[in-house]
Amino acid sequence: MQFILNDELIDDNTLPSDFTALRYLREKRGLTGTKEGCGSGDCGACTLLVGALEDGELRYSTLNSCITPIQSLAGKHIVSVEYLSKAGELHPAQQAMVTHHGSQCGFCTPGFVLSLAGLYENAQRAEQSIDREAVCDAISGNLCRCTGYRPIIDAGLSMSDMASSVEPFTELMSQNNQVKTQLESLQKEPKHSRNYLQPTDLEQLAQALKANPAATLIAGGTDLMLENTQRYRDFDTLIDVSCVAELKQLHVAETTLTIGASVTYSELEAFSKTQYPQMNALLSRIASRQIRNRGTIGGNVANASPIADLPPLLLAFDADIQLLKNDGSTRAVNIADFYLGYKQTQLAKDEMIASFDVSLDKLAQFHRFYKVSKRMEDDISSAMLAVRFAVDNGELTDVRLAFGGMAATPIRGRKAEAALTGKRINDEHALNQAIEALRSELTPMSDMRASAAYRLDMACNLIRKAWLELNGTDVVTFSGHAVSDSILSTGLEASTHA
Template identity: 70%
Template sequence: MKLLLNDELIEDNTLASDYTALRYLREKRGLMGTKEGCASGDCGACTLLVGALEEGELRYTTLNSCITPIQSLAGKHLVSVEYLSQQNALHPAQQAVVECHGSQCGFCTPGFVLSLASLYEERQSTQQSIDRESVCDAISGNLCRCTGYRPIIDAGLSMTQVEPDYVALLSQNHKVKQTLSELESSASLADDGSKSRNYVQPQNLAQLIAAKKACPDGVLIAGGTDLMLENTQRYHDFDDLIDLSQVTEMTTIQDDGQYLTLGASVTYADLETYCQDKYPHISGLLSRIASRQIRNRGTLGGNVANASPIADIPPLLLAFDADMQLLNVDGTTRTVSINDFYQGYKQTLLATDEWIVSFSVSLEKLAQCHRFYKVSKRMEDDISSVMLAARFAIEDDKITEVRLAFGGMAGTPIRAVNAEQALTQVSVNDEQALQRAIEKIRAELHPMSDVRASSRYRLDMACNLIRKAWLALNNQEAVTFSGHAVSDTLLITGNEETNHA
């Protein structure tokens, strides 16, 4: 493993495959600014700034170091909070936090500072302004236990106004660019991706197959945002890990005029950026998944293969009848429909030594009316109580096809097939058909009760979300309320304004 940590070139081949970046910083390098708060990627105290070369440009993003294997960051530039200040001058993010009194107890402050620094670096390099929305997005994965968000947000908004004696943007550091370029070249020359060692990063599918054959018991890891909880929460030690995050064929987004193909290792953040202008409803849903740090690491394939009934990507793919391309270690491939993929709770069609390579979605279906609604107790960094992904095909003012896919309603992501049929081949504005569909929902779905919501609440919310989607189809405003229900604020987001129920 070779990487650049702050201004020091590191080479270390002695680490366990699941040794986290957080442990490495604190235990091996004595960099105590990075904190451990939750060890599950929820609080952001361990936030790390990571730079990578993308098409020759140096781009920095944040991630949760507590659930990131240090070896997954090979060839990258790791920036801890200690390195932000240069030549006795504070970074604008640091200076703004000082001037706005944004540090209270101070435990979470390094994470907040690095999240704000990432936003500052990005917006300065692209010459874009910083507004409240972008600041809140940047710190969405950072929790302040002192409830002092106002001065922290003030600091984010004032970063571009402070005038410290700062040298230059991190992304303009030519020495770092040169070092990462050299690391990239040396890695491609020295590593064929098939060597048997405890952490392997294949660069293409051929290398991935070779790595899996050489290490048949190796565990596949992409973003690791869920898998690494086995290590940090349940104290399970992994032996060999095979990293999918660099496999070229699995990290691309392609539009061939008929289908949009999404690599299984495409991150939420990459898809969010791609969809921002083309498919704003999808981008809106993605902005509700976890936090900025998690979206920078988490992948589509991981979310689907994990087979969680409360995952947000499966209902989206169900709504579009996506096809999945699977690859076996023996080199054979097959295509399956997402509608057939889930066999039961945590059970899928994936065979032993088989993995998801990509997803294909029809551009024609993407062009049809679609909406996504997620209900959760917090706006960011929270799991769905209920999620609906809806799609309507319209022809001559008649609904010709409907998809109503739910998360959080059963042991698997599920479609409400009977309700779909009730809304098919009817007029777009047929309210009686809508009422029949809602009645079908109540008869068809039997949601679970757990700590997030009761069965009755989930069923009521599912019916209301279908009505909301139908109103959007008819270009009508849904009735919204703002306030608190009992002691929880339940947030519903689609393309419309945020609603409180």
């Protein structure tokens, strides 16, 4: 296993497969600027910047080192907070935090600084300005308990001014030719170690599975690694499928959008930004930027959590799931048949999800995705609705109402769908019938996030909201981080937003 840590080339094959990047930095390298807060990828105190070569360009992204196996970062450039300050000069992100008093106890500060540094580096490389929404997105996975976010946001917005008002800090990390050259050399080296395998195609994956039948598969590991950090489970051999080219496909064919199982949330988010803005808006509400940079679409579905956000989306589009056996054979299962019960799926022990196929015709129909949660980011749904309406000459010819967070599995409101199908799009009587039908068929659960009554009321209101949007009503909704200053200062407008 080889990677670059700050400005040092590391070659180490002595580590357990599940040894986290956080532990490696603190215990093996003495780099204690990276902090452990939650140990579950929720607080961002352990944030790292990681650079990888993509089409010859060096791009950096953030991740939670507490749930990232260090061996998964083979062939990459790992940047800890200690790397940012050189020869007594502060990085613009650090200087901005100092200038705007963005730190009190300081425990969370290294994570915030690296999240802001990543934003600064990527914005400068792309010659883009940094606005409030970009700053809030960058720090969406960083929690602060004492400073308050306003000075931190102010710091993020002033980074470019810091860089232009002082002697240039250093060349952008993405323009560091020495790092690029080293990473190009590392790409030619095998990433395998004795207990952590990183196949790059299906042939190598088949060989790895054959040689290690008891191995555990890992992709982003944002859920799997909690078994290690929270339940103290030790893994033996891990096979990392995140680099398998065939599982990374993301393309539009003649009739179908194909999404590979190892595509990350961030990759799908970038892909959908212009083509599928409603999908993009939902993805921006999932977890945090650090998690979206690691978590995969296949992992979200295979994990079979009843509050996962992507299964309702796929259910609304009647997506087909391509399953891949260890022997290379495949079979297709519709998303409606995939879930068998709580945490139970059609996946056999020798199978994995390879990809998802979504009809372009259905993607072209009216669709909306609504997520209700207590926080805008880094939070789990209290209720989730994915809706699709097919319309022909003002009549609803096909209706999908798919819910998450309502039952042991993602479910459809079939009686409500039937009440709307065949009706005019502006038939409010049909809408009311659908809502009554939904009340009779849904039996939501109660937990710490919401009561059953709240979930049912919210489900009914979200259907009405979708119907209003279908009929051209401009329904105000939060879909990002760009809230007005008046909301932040007085809260008077907050009640107008759903």
